[in-house]
Amino acid sequence: MKIGTHDGVFHCDEVLACFMLKQLPEYKDAEIVRSRDPEKLSTCDIVVDVGAEFDHQKKRYDHHQREFKETLSTLRPELGDKYKIKLSSAGLVYTFYGEDVLKQLAPKGHLLTSEDLRLIYKKVYENIVEEMDAIDNGVPMTDDKPRYKIRTHLSARVHRLNPEWNSQSNSNVDEIFVKAMALVSEEFLYTVNYFISVWLPARDYVKSALEERSEVHESGEIVVFKERFPWKEHLFDLEQELGLVGEIKFAIFNDKIDSWRVQAVPVEPNSFVTRKPLNKSWWGVRDDQLSKAAGIKGCIFCHSTGFIGGNTTKTGALAMAINSLNAV
Known part of the structure; x- marks a missing residue:
């Protein structure tokens, strides 16, 4: 040949x-x-x-x-x-x-x-x-x-x-x-x-999280992942398949021991422009100062552009997402 x-x-x-x-x-x-x-x-x-x-x-x-x-x-x-x-x-x-x-x-x-x-x-x-x-x-x-x-x-x-x-x-x-x-x-x-x-393999985890989103919060706009894995492209693809385009605003995932992240979903997979950012009053604030400002225990940080934040617990990260969801 x-x-x-x-x-x-x-x-x-x-x-x-x-x-x-x-x-x-x-x-x-x-x-x-x-x-x-x-x-x-x-x-x-x-x-x-x-x-x-x-x-x-x-x-x-x-x-x-x-x-x-x-x-x-x-x-x-x-x-x-x-x-x-x-x-x-x-x-x-x-x-x-x-x-x-x-x-x-x-x-x-x-x-x-x-x-x-x-x-x-x-x-x-x-x-x-x-x-x-x-x-x-x-x-x-x-x-x-x-x-x-x-x-x-x-x-x-x-x-x-x-x-x-x-x-x-x-x-x-x-x-x-x-x-x-x-x-x-x-x-x-x-x-x-x-x-x-x-x-x-990450696709099935994202699909399960979407199916369980209403158990996380009544709005259905927050999903929780038990660990860190590539989820953004799957989220956009599955939103399209399931008729949920644009609905998910925040994703919560375990980053490491005693560290959970809450990330604002971007308008596109590779964009830093988000559908809804974290509470603007938190941007660039860290640790105890952030916990005090948010009224949420265990806050670690909020990025200066509001696209991602951290908390020591899943409960705290969820509270940050819910607060931001309702923020003006």
Whole structure:
């Protein structure tokens, strides 16, 4: 078996595409042929990022041709219309082979249901593959001029492995390409493992907390988690599924021994703008001074922007949430 891609300077998208393909049993031992020669590429079983052709039936996955405008949403409409970034070779391979790749890489003991697999598939795309698609296709993160540059992202680290233009080294670029796949593998495997082993198990805990929210407080706007885990994305997704969009205002969770946190739910998972902040009169106040101001025992702190606070007990943290819920 042979996987074809272009020679010369390599980029993160075809490196990731080749790595993903080599996780599949049929391509595990495949030779990677790096060339732009049509005759050599014609001998390959699958070709990525070169050849000016996209044809899934023929296993040709280039995205550079003028007429190519495919996105994950256009090729997989069942996933919804949120994916609007044009695919790179990494995105094309992930579109058609991603679920099989994830099955191969799933940690032992994790049997993914079809629903779980669909969730993980979307999250891995959103958290690593989409980035490769955007960077390779020159899609800016924002319409505004960035206030600073990030030069240490995965695509940049892969690009740095290429020999410099004035390098006197006689390095074999094909061998360096293998090193690039090893670099990409670390990031990709971490992402897959995180979403399967850490992120996914948290979903059931968030769902249970939502179902029990009325037992916590009559408003149904406060949820309690028994420990600290990644809950924000699950909360937003499950609110949508359960018809509770925007209802949850505060989440309480155990941070460590004798330490509970009360966090205001943000308007978006990565935002510090909250649906309702903690009581504004507490912002930036700590310890005994905060306990006195709030009339609640065991207060530890309230952040200066009111998005999170702490108490030594669950009861105290809940009291802080209820007080803030009713504050003007």
